[in-house]
Amino acid sequence: MTIPSYATRGERIWHYVFLGICGLVFLFLIGPLLVIIPLSFNAEPYFTFSKAMLSFDPAGYSLRWYQDFFTSSEWLNAIKNSFIIGIASTFLATVLGTVAALGLSSRHMPARGAIMALLISPMVVPLIISAAAMFFFFSKVNLAQTYVGVILAHTALGIPFVIITVTATLSSFDTTLIRAAHSLGANPTRTFFKVVLPLVTPGVVSGALFAFITSFDEVVVVLFIAGPEQRTMPIQMWSGIREQISPTILAVATMLVLLSMLLLTTLELLRRRGERLRGLSPG
Amino acid sequence: MxxxxxxxxxxxxxxxxxxxxxxxxxxxxxxxxxxxxxxxxxxxxxxxxxxxxxxxxSVDNPEVSTHLSRTVSALEGWNGESLPDEAAFAALAEDLREGQQERNLGLLSSRLNYEKSGMRSTISRTARRVDTLEPPYRASLIEVNDTWGELDTWKLIQREASPYTISYYLAAVDLQLSPDGEIVKVPEHMRIHATLFWRTLWMSAVITGLTLLLGYPVAFLLASLPARHSNLLMILVLLPFWTSLLVRTTTWIAILQSQGVLNDVMVALGLIADEARWQMIHNKLGTIIAMTHILLPFMILPLYSVMKTIPPSYMRAARSLGGKPFLSFRRVYFPLTIPGIAAGGILVFILSIGYYITPALVGGQSGRFITNYIAYHMQTSLNWGLAAAIASILLFVVIICYLVFNRLIGVDKVKLG
Structure with missing residues (x-):
């Protein structure tokens, strides 16, 4: 954004004020995430900066909360549970969602609007309502407090993300490519693996990532329908925040911020790859 | 041819x-x-x-009709003007005797206790002595507990014999049925849910307004910068979006609490006295700050995608036609961004009224939402019927917002990231 040459003095001032406002909003967005990183290296068991930290005294910093995390059987067990539940539900959601998205993208899909609205609904219904409802139903059919129950619940919650990303990818998919492949002598299987799949994969993978992070970060449903055996990371954090006894939680938070940076990078790379494959941007 | x-x-x-x-x-x-x-x-x-x-x-009401089946059928045709006859009292004694033997009076007594306080102890006290009761049961039951001599008790049993009830919905908005079957407000000191519904709605509106206020300039900046700069700044929006909700809530606790970073900084700078640290968390303010931060990306992203489609030449045209900057913005640019405002606004509002985690962690007593009471009734008071009724009302509100959203924007237009 540049200032046009005809701008008056008032406009110039306003321009810088505007940039200042935007800067403050960016600070508001990102600042809290940056504050937590140094705090997690605190040598003292507090949630704030100690004097030693502020004077950059090495003694004020330590890795004790990270050590705490990696030696605590509770945290390690929670992380294991999170991965089991996250991977299983992501797999289910991706398979069911991708297949359904293929159907939804068909030109002849009847009642597409209504079905789409229904498939997206798990994302819209507040989690506490889904959690309460699933608690009632799952305890009736003996699925409460089981891995299967939590995995099925998280699959339902992850599906809208897969549907949205995969249908978006498919809508920009040029179906003449399939005919072109056929006319060049490829059979349907070969066409699917050589033409369709490479173009659709970025959408499927980013849908799967969304589904995974949804499950990995989900507290409310697990709080209601999981038993003590299925304690996940977010539940462990939830009780850690409520009791606020140790900054281990800050170490976990820092690692999760790094994880989301990694995820964001992956998604961005996928998006660029998708664009390049479709010839929208030069490689 | x-x-x-x-x-x-x-x-x-x-x-x-x-x-x-x-x-x-x-x-x-x-x-x-x-x-x-x-x-x-x-x-x-x-x-x-x-x-x-x-x-x-939320409407299921099996307790009285299953556990007091004999009493219910003995009360058929009772006009409710005077105490029922001996047969009804005998049936009640028989029902309670059976219930005591099978030890399943708990649900019944909780159910009746929601409607008339004191019923829980009345039933358990009577059931404990039910084997010692002698006919005539009318006299002996009233002797054990004089609640059985009240007309209202019997009217209650007769009313709750129906397999469905609206009393959970009434309780969800602080109403109840009087013994005569009229809908009245619950006593002043017991009113809680209606306040919470209103608080949830107005605080969500405030949060939506704040995200719009903060998100609009940022979305405008992102949309008007060249791609290589805006992509970089976009990361600052997407990173919080992708970061765990609990992490973001934790950071606000670390920053805002009275021994937290912000208070420490202000004390160190001498802006406030050490004794007069600001209470910025575990109240309404804490909920509003943390949720505005958490939901801000949901406002910026739809705004950005709409603003991106507005050609910059429109504003230049408005200026060249003699419009002052503010006028051109108000008459030309702003109206074009209204679809984005609607999309972001409804999205943030829907997400906000259903939020549970953040208000529960940073809201304290005064910053709680109605969702926290759903959890309370599910986990602590164990009044599941009431929890289901509150949740159903909230679900209804959300579905309406969702339908409006779908009508205006269309769910298939939703983009992620």
Whole structure:
């Protein structure tokens, strides 16, 4: 954004004020995430900066909360549970969602609007309502407090993300490519693996990532329908925040911020790859 | 033209073209439906059935009709003007005796206690002594507990014999049925839910307004910068979006609490006295700050995608036609961004009224939402019927917002990241 040459003095001032406002909003967005990183290296068991930290005294910093995390059987067990539940539900959601998205993208899909609205609904219904409802139903059919129950619940919650990303990818998919492949002598299987799949994969993978992070970060449903055996990371954090006894939680938070940076990078790379494959941007 | 209009076009194998086309369309319809079917079945079982179960729970009223079945049938035809006859009292004694033997009076006594306080102890006290009761039961039951001599008790039993009830919904908005069956407000000191519904709505409106206020300039900046700069700044929006909700809530606790970073900084700078640290968390302010931060990306992203489509030449045209900057913005640019404002606004509002985690962690007493009471009734008071009724009302509000959103913008326009 540049200032046009005809701008008056008032406009110039306003321009810088505007940039200042935007800067403050960016600070508001990102600042809290940056504050937590140094705090997690605190040598003292507090949630704030100690004097030693502020004077950059090495003694004020330590890795004790990270050590705490990696030696605590509770945290390690929670992380294991999170991965089991996250991977299983992501797999289910991706398979069911991708297949359904293929159907939804068909030109002849009847009642597409209504079905789409229904498939997206798990994302819209507040989690506490889904959690309460699933608690009632799952305890009736003996699925409460089981891995299967939590995995099925998280699959339902992850599906809208897969549907949205995969249908978006498919809508920009040029179906003449399939005919072109056929006319060049490829059979349907070969066409699917050589033409369709490479173009659709970025959408499927980013849908799967969304589904995974949804499950990995989900507290409310697990709080209601999981038993003590299925304690996940977010539940462990939830009780850690409520009791606020140790900054281990800050170490976990820092690692999760790094994880989301990694995820964001992956998604961005996928998006660029998708664009390049479709010839929208030069490689 | 040798072909008459009556002779239809045919495909190579001799089938009329229309028939063949219809068949192909039908076949691809079926194929599309078959692809969607597994997911629909899955969601029906894992998501819709639970929701129906919840709606059912909010009106289901089995306790009195199952556990006091004899009493209920003895009360049929009772006019409610004077105490029922001996037969009804005998039936009650028999029901309680059976209940005491099978030890299943708990649900019944909680159910009746929601409607008339004191019923829990009345039932348990009577049931404990039910074996010592002698006929005439009317006299002996009233002797054990004089609640049985009250007309209202019997009216209550007669009323709650119905297999469905609206009393959970009434309780969800601080109403109740009087003994005579009229809808009245609950006593002043017990009113809580209606306040919470209103608080949830107005605080969500405030949060939506704040996200718009903060998000609009940022979205404008992002949309008007060249791609290589805006991509970089976009990361600052997307990173919080992708970061765990609990992490973001934790950071606000670390920053805002009275021994937290912000208070420490202000004390160190001498802006406030050490004793007069600001209380910025575990109250309404804490909920509003943390939730505005958490929901801000949901406002910026739809705004950005709308602003991106507005050609910059429009504003230049407005200026060249003599519009002052503010006027040009108000008359030309702003109206074009209204779809984005609607999309972001409804999205943030829907998400906000259903939020549970953040208000529970940073809201304290005064910053709690109605969702926190759903959890309270599910986990602590164990009044599941009431929890289901509150949740159903909230679900109704959300569905309305969702339908408006779908009508205005369309769910298939939602983009992620």
């Amino acid at each position: 040798s072909e008459s209009p009556a002779a239809p076009l045919r495909t190579a194998d001799g089938v009329p073209l229309k028939v063949s086309l219809r068949r192909t369309v039908r076949r691809s319809k079926i194929k599309a439906l078959l692809l969607v079917a597994p997911l629909l079945i899955f969601l029906f079982i894992a998501f819709l059935m639970p929701l129906f179960e919840m709606l059912w729970r």
